Amino acid sequence: MAKVRLEDVARLAGVSMKTVSNVVREHPNVSEKMRSKVQKAIDELGYRPNVLGRRLATGRSGMLALAFSDVSLPYFAELARAFTVEAGRRGYLLLLEQTDGTLEGERAVIETSEAGLVDGIIFQPTTMSSLEIAQHREDVPLVMLGEVPAPLSVDRVMIDNVEAAEAATAHLVRSGRQRIGFVGHEETHLSSTSSQRLMGYQQGLERAGLAVDMSLIIPSRSISAKDAAVAVGKALDGGVRFDGFLCRDDLAAIGTLRALQERGLEVPGDVAITGWDDISLASLTYPSLTTVAADTTALVVRALDLLEERIEGYVGLGRHELVPYSLVVRESAP
Amino acid sequence: MAKVRLEDVARLAGVSMKTVSNVVREHPNVSEKMRSKVQKAIDELGYRPNVLGRRLATGRSGMLALAFSDVSLPYFAELARAFTVEAGRRGYLLLLEQTDGTLEGERAVIETSEAGLVDGIIFQPTTMSSLEIAQHREDVPLVMLGEVPAPLSVDRVMIDNVEAAEAATAHLVRSGRQRIGFVGHEETHLSSTSSQRLMGYQQGLERAGLAVDMSLIIPSRSISAKDAAVAVGKALDGGVRFDGFLCRDDLAAIGTLRALQERGLEVPGDVAITGWDDISLASLTYPSLTTVAADTTALVVRALDLLEERIEGYVGLGRHELVPYSLVVRESAP
DNA sequence: GGGATAATTTACAGCGCTGTAATCTTCTTG
């Protein structure tokens, strides 16, 4: 079956192309008579509008790009799901782009976004500088996610990482922990995410009158459970004692948990652990993880709200919004 | 800065649009003189080709859709990552579609694919019937993934689930397990995936001379670690004894692990567990999971090979291919 | 150096659709 075009339908129905177009798009000013006549032709021919043609004509592609480092990280996977669903509800399709957290990858995202393929882009950078982000073509609406400093001109949605980290630290302190470690940040090139969480950790300790002990701060070769396990294991084997861990994210927490259990330490008996992100597996480890949970729904909704406003033509300084978070208390740090 | 079109570049460089187009696409027959002249104009204007225009003209969108139930499931997230990367290597962008495993969702995928937006689609259905899949418009190349029976006309890549399940079962038997349970299939509307794995489980038991005991077969309310944990917990609390579990997937295995640990049972001492998918966290649970690992790279590469061949115009009966798998032996079932 | 061949470059028609503006109907209302 050759492809059916708008024109074919118009010819069969004996009306103009525009009328068919109006019927297809449910334009209000179409008489019932026309509508049914055209609909009949559409059904008969099995016509499907070609999205590309429409998009060229309207200048809207109906697609959004979602760009972050790596979907295989559970937090991003869950974020991707939430965005796909909500974007779908708003009539957009989602293009997935991964940057691997590299500068090249992030630049590629910006490039792609300029090719007119997508109407807007939701971007969680890891390394790109705020300056460079600000220089992207202004005609492509962009909303940032995450902790990288946002240029004044760009919208951004995040949670207050410093505050949340401080709250989690306070929670550990409250349960009597004194030697609280921090695990999972990068060994070099600290990301903004890690640095804000570290800052909150430090504040939390200081506010509790505890000294920051550098030997308790354990970086990880990569953002993964495996490397966190290795790093924590090495520290433990090196004789460092901990009674609590503020982990940069749930993956680090899972790695930490394993490193402790391998060595016969009890969680939370000997050591308490908090994670970050509240990935769905966080409630299924044993013990389950106490973790910082961003209000993902709010995050997604606000990000898309801001993006749609930009797409509708809003101009103005970047709006920098915070969405709520909560500390979900589970077994690993009651 | 208003958008720059091909025509603007052509005018500035004093050449035809087609020549600019040729330069942009690195067409071989362009003289060096022309190339540099045009390139200069391109740089001066900051021209970026508009992908939509190109695609309308060539009839190729350069996009592929990847459709499955839910990216937030780790296996799919990891699959999505592999596909994005490999598709990117081949010059395609990936559109993510989620079906939630519902018939509606799966139909929507087929619909979208017909709108000419994507050049092809990689689709892992859960419930759609082979007949209905076969009826999709033939002009949209489609490659199936997974265990749903594939129509004769459609390409499909999978691993031999029955054989793999049998192998995993045999592995459990070999370590002396006698009361091996199966966990994680649907309570009603068994998916093809579950049913094939159950079949392999049954074969494995029978071949070892063990009887199939229905009380050891534990369905789960949903494909999730949480529901698997609940289901297994209920069985254990109901007095059913197990010394091994073949789990439908790693999530079920994680849930099972937790259910056992909560009740003070040792893994693998009292009970051995195998999972399926080898998600990245499988090596970081404690104990780590023995699991069936599909050769994802091969899967992705073959799926894209087949799809590209279809896009290039290959017609012919559906090719049904198997890719290798292996049983990764870790702590949960040594 | 002339004719033939190969290499470049160009003009132009679309790809499939929608916006605009113009035209034609139908409906109100004094």
Place this chain on the structure above:
DNA sequence: CAAGAAGATTACAGCGCTGTAAATTATCCC
């Protein structure tokens, strides 16, 4: 019942690009 308003329909240009085929220029060989 006619004039004007409102509603429905249409013709057509054009979104930004590339394929085709024709036109032009360069290259080759005896």
